[in-house]
Amino acid sequence: MKLEVRHWQMLKSLSELNNVAQAADSLGISQSALSHRIAEAERRMGGKLFEKEGRRIKLTPAGELITQAALQALPILERAENDFELDASNEKQIVRLGVASYSCYHWLPEFMQYVSKQAPNIQLRLIASATQNPISNLQHSSVDIVIAPGYLATPGIIPTSLFKDELVLVTQYDHALSHQRYIEAKDLSQQQYYTYSQNVTPGFEYERFIRPSGVIPQQVEVVEMTDAIIELISAGLGVSILSKWAIDAALKSKRVSCTQLGKQGLDLAWSALTRESEKKNSATKQTAHLLARWYKASNQ
Known part of the structure; x- marks a missing residue:
């Protein structure tokens, strides 16, 4: 896989908030770090995931497709972790x-x-x-x-x-x-x-x-x-x-x-x-x- 979990989490946050500053806050990182993470993801994928629209950003058509996968996969992974923790603690x-x-x-x-x-x-x-x-x-x-x-x-x-x-x-x-x-x-x-x-x-x-x-x-x-x-x-x-x-x-x-x-x-x-x-x-x-x-x- 070319992207890591942190990139998928970034896609989810940006998709939901459409704002770099708010997404950075939700991820617990600075705006500069988030910008670097976007650039890194785009470099790994070989194409643009986002485009600017005034002060906001929006997904490109290709970015929309990959973000839909993130929105489906991340909740499943989170539930799997929660289930594991419950299973490990409560048997x-x-x-x-x-x-x-x-x-x-x-x-x-x-x-x-x-x-x-x-x-x-x-x-x-x-x-x-x-x-x-x-x-x-x-x-x-x-x-x-x-x-x-x-x-x-x-x-x-x-x-x-x-x-x-x-x-x-x-x-x-x-x-x-x-x-x-x-x-x-x-x-x-x-x-x-x-x-x-x-x-x-x-x-x-x-x-x-x-x-x-x-x-x-x-x-x-x-x-x-x-x-x-x-x-x-x-x-x-x-x-x-x-x-x-x-x-x-x-x-x-x-x-x-x-x-x-x-x-x-x-x-x-x-x-x-x-x-x-x-x-x-x-x-x-x-x-x-x-x-x-x-x-x-x-x-x-």
Whole structure:
């Protein structure tokens, strides 16, 4: 490798701050030392990484490409060091856990207690950012297990079946639609509708329920936080279609109601996704199996 870790750290700081003085402070070096480090990196790479723009600097197109690699690699290296330190001091194995599609963690405390009893050598660490781009995060080792609804066959990724769920209409508690046995897509036409993502995800409500009907809600707003959607619905400001599991806590507290989609309902299966390269007896594989066992016991 032509660049050292200090050069990668420099790229990250300059990319985030776009200011030599502030970047130098964040790195704990002088502006002069940082300028020398930039020149050294450019000399090693054989091209310009930055260009001046008034008093500020910005990345060149080539510098942008290499900086993206720095932004991905450095957090992984930092987490590896932290995991090592924890492992060395506590003799525990760290397993990074994330949830895809829905930011819901009502289940986490009980599962953590379960793991501490069944596998005291494993320490769970929640990676909330795994909700965005979960497969990519898993492939790049930013997270070890992703609890995901649905599943598209992905090379190098192995699913462990967890539990059966369903997609439901979520409304304010005691909403008029909540008294129906089920709803049709046409019932959404005049509703303020909140969607978790503007991307069409195979196997979810738009593909299976809304689009086939030919009826699209007239008022659609993207809200990328499950908790925020629940708060809006609880206040009577609209409706949404979400995983019933994801809104379990809000249902139990009667802040919202849910209604089946169509006569047959819309099922949704959840899995624990892990890397195929994981060893069979790794802490990650153990945790995936503990998840499956815990959900099976919880649903009995």
